[in-house]
Amino acid sequence: MGQIDLRDVGSALIYLGYLAGALAAIGVVMRWVVLRWVVKPLKTWLREQIKAPVDDVHAEMSPNHGSSLRDAVNRIEARQNAMAERFRDHILNHPGGS
Incomplete structure (x- = not known):
């Protein structure tokens, strides 16, 4: 078994930094995709589904x-x-x- 020297530790930290940056970038892109293509259309659909009944109740009250x-x-x-x-x-x- 060989010894681990300082260059190996430094290289491992650099690769871990690259991995962390890549994961952060993927997270940002996924958040944008989910907000843009899932959450906003869902909010719009829910607002349309709820608006008419709420307006009817408001009119009666x-x-x-x-x-x-x-x-x-x-x-x-x-x-x-x-x-x-x-x-x-x-x-x-x-x-x-x-």
């Missing part, structure tokens, strides 16, 4: 002077408040019915 779910809830709440007021008035004005 926003008052539009009559036909939205929010308007229906507001009408029901107003009627319930009016009936509660009438009931309170009835109890106050007609105590102890027959």
